[in-house]
Amino acid sequence: MSWIRRGDRGGIRSTMVRRRLFSAVTVLIGVVTVAFAVVHLIPGDPVQTMLGAGGAFVDPAQEAALRHELRLDGPLHEQYFAFLASAAQGDFGTSFQTGEPVTQMIAEAAPASLSLAGAALLLGALIGTGIAVLSRLTNSRLLASALAVLPVLAMSLPAYWVAALLLQFFSFRLGLVPALGGTGIRGLVLPALTMSLPTAGVVAQVLASGLRAAERESYVLMARAKGATRSRVVLRHMLRNTALPVITLTGTTVGSLLGAAVVTETIFGRPGLGRLIISALNAHDYPVIQGVAAVLGATMILISLLVDVLFTYLDPRVISTAVWR
């Protein structure tokens, strides 16, 4: 905005980032608290689950010893503050099931989830861009309306269903990709495709309307006047100018990606944070549930923080609203 001088803009930006950081920290504490609260509200008792499943007969002395061992015998508020203190140092305790440090378990599971989410984002962006560009380029009305529905469809399909169909067809019928052993690119294809669809839908829609809007921009008319082909105009000029907001917008789909990971990892039998939290929920493994929930929450906070900051660079108008807010 012309009425903000360059220097001012920088100052405002840093104020905004500071505020944003402060609120991120408060939110983070809230996230950790919610994780703690949820875990302790879940009915059923981890000690009885552990002992009962092993031998079916719970010896009261053994139970008390284990309860003490797991630090589940203190008053709730003490447990909470102890948890908060160690969580601040990145220590979420040790798993009830395996005795391993939760932080380590998360560190081991995270790469699988991250590569899956990353691959899904990339694939989604590619598919979405493909749909948007094609819908701009095509002369067929039928294809154009089909391409207009496609993104909505992609966002309406349940992940578990897509996964089941893909597995059935590509893995069991055609044997193209392995259903098991999710390492390597080949094992990543189906789960990433499953998870990419919502992102593809978002990208396709936003990009398509962006491209439509760009149709009347002067640089497009200019390029046309110079005799550039339609596909060249779309690919070289319009796409480049509409892509940036799309990239930041896909940030909003990361949350749904992490959610979908729970389902996708379960059905494809892939390791990862989603599978970790489901098995922890079933076993009442408090530290693991808390740790994974906190880490996922923190990731979301970080992403939204990055997106916000990035936006101030891409679209200076945001600064004014941010300050006002």
Add this chain to the structure above:
Amino acid sequence: MTLLAVLQRRAGRPGRRTPPVTVVAAALILLAGLACVVAPGHLAPHPPDAVAPEAALLPPGLGHPLGTDELGRDLLSRVIHGSRLSLLVGAAATVLALLAGTAIGLVAGLFGGFIDSVLMRVVDVMLSFPALLLALGAISVLGSSPTRLAIAVGVSNVATFARLIRGEVLRVRGLAYVTAATVNGVRPAGLLLRYVVPNVWGPALALAVLGFGVAMLESSSLSFLGFGPRPPAADWGMLAAAGRDNLADAWWLSTFPGLAVAVTVLAATVIGRAVQDRRGMQ
């Protein structure tokens, strides 16, 4: 798919209007769904729980249009009866999220200041969890039953509604004539009734219809993960999950229930978009 992502559709100007044919088709699908909810007994060819071991795992055919499951139960009948759970849970969750979210959004937007910051911090915390995960946590705490499923899914979407409604309230408050009214001493309650509600209900409605689709996806995912209603009743997510064991040789078992979810969500999204285009939010 989170609601927020569903709403991300345009950068800049509104997109092309949805063709009327599509809207009509979507409306028909939702009506069919409604019919299933109201009178499943009349539409289903068989009782949903009628076990017929001799007819187990029949592929789709004349007697059983969608095939049968391991116990020989008619899949079409189970899908029709399942609609009641699936659609009602989706609807109830949406209504819950809408009411709670709107209340929070209105209060935060109208009063501003400290109340606003506290409420928005809470909303931020809730938004920091993937919706499915939040619902998963809620259902773990509540235990599984259709009502609790609806509550869990509803809770996980409250924050989105609150955030968007608050934005609308702020937009309306910023309108010149509303500012004028405030200056003239119209009290918050009067402001709410006279200006804000009429301006906000359109976008809220669009949100609700879109949110219904999202809630359906979410609740069926939870059912799929094993947090659904009690058997033998089964919603679509549970039916799809039950078919997983026989994916290789009984494709119809999870295909059709999943398709039912997909088609319903698609229809809801199309309608929601149409509403959004007519009385949309900016």
Add this chain to the structure above:
Amino acid sequence: MAQDLTGGPGRRATPHPGRAARSSPHRHRSGAADPSHGTESGDPLTSGRKATASGPGSSERKMTPMRIRTLVLVTAATAILTGCTGKSESGGGDGATPRAGGTLTFATDTDPGCLDPHQSPAAAALLTGRGVVDSLVAQDPRTGDVVPWLAESWKTDERATTYTFTLRGDATFSDGAPVDGAAVKANLDRIVAPATKSLLAAGFLAGYAGTTVTADRTVEVRFSQPNAGFLQAATTAFLGIQSPGSFAAGPAATCRKIVGSGPFTVSDYVPQQRVTLARRTGYRWAPRTAAHQGDAFLEKVVLTIAPDNGVRSGSLRSRQVDAAGNVTPRDAVALGEAGFDVHRREQAGIAYSLFINGAKAPWTDAALRQAVAHAVDRAQVVKTLYQDQYARATSVLTPTTPGYRASETTTSAAEAKRLLDAAGWRAGSDGIRAKDGQRLTLRWTYVSPAREQRDLLAQLVQQQLRAVGVEVLLDPAPAGDVIRRQTTGDWQMGDISFLRADADVLRTVLQSSAGGRPPIVNDPTLAAALAEGAGTLDPEVRKTSYAQAQQRIAEQALAIPVYNPTYLLATGDQVRAATFDAQGLPQFYDTWLDH
């Protein structure tokens, strides 16, 4: 209710090292079971063996029945086993010469979570651990006999409080350390150490008083109270001997990698994904129960973790894996028809049975429970859900359990209705019976997520009971919830199956009131019969008293047996010698690939 130790995600292994069941590895080819194998499954009653079967070279061992009995209960470890199977036919049946080399990929259903059987009670830890750690003694899966392994001989005192093992002396751990007396002592001491947090193995060492290394190759294991089950327990990987050098890094480290003297080493464990075992060269101390001596044939075993039933069988079918463990019966049939080999092993212990809480009115009336027992159509259940791959239960104990006596309640809806009518329960307008305004209802609490399609079973039984006017409300709940309700006695109907090759399992599971919990079945006559059986090791007395007990259970419908749980292993035809160990889990040492 559902203590279920036989399988499923997060399942625990049997607290019972001595389970070994008749295994009848029918080889399904083109849908037809080879009839010649049917004869090989021994009749459990005639081939039932005495406890602590006398292994060779151990003439000194004497165990007085009276001494032993108390202990069997404590440790849940018994040695009564039944006979079993020819194994050659499941390995290809053609007597081909085994070929070394190759990688076996095996899809398993459960992530062990922790590989260390000292710590973990999971069956999955046994599946991975058996090839890596050797034990002091081995158990013959065919006969149940205890035979030498790391210990070449052993003797026991009269009171079963001191066991003296003489080690073979030439065995080494894969890290180079010798398997000597000090190593054995370090292992046993470690298992009982509180820091190990052993959930199951320590239970086998009840009354452990210490180990003395009397000579380099001789150790004396002492107990403060008789522990007759110890020898049996010592055959399992739960009490397997690991390299003491690996203990220093702490229990969490051995969860990730165990070091033993077995034919395989752990080369890689990626949680929730796979465990890779690599062949160790220079292995020269296989027990004589193994089909061969020397190195294992397989170069590598990759255990891929795939909890999804459809994914496991689909992967086998599309040849992405060589073998799939715990396949569903339907998959087993389909895979058999598609030319895969299917190996079955029926498990010993309590058959999958339904229980009605007799302490809750109106179910205190035995006639009502009887009606339910008559109404449950077991034949329909096993046919519909399990394609007759699991057998219909004919007693609360499975036929492979020593002491089994058939005591079947006939399936008859008419009889069920007659009993209910006689008791004054009349059908209302919706078909559900009622009396004095009270509906005849059973709330069935079972563990979810269920395995072996027990959720479907519940729905089928629900319909069967509905047909005679009994309403069943299904109440799936997480395991922790189910256990809590059971502890407080707050349940109406539940289900159990329990692995353990001894009829005494009836007493420990059904009659236990540990921790103030009301017993699952409260019946003085049954309690007397079970106490009599537990009070002796005289085979004849035991047989009679357990027969009485099973009779009583059937008469009073204290349990309603439904099916006999069975492990189903499917393999591609290149996999040879796919056999089960004495625990009923697939073993890999003798397995080889014929490409």
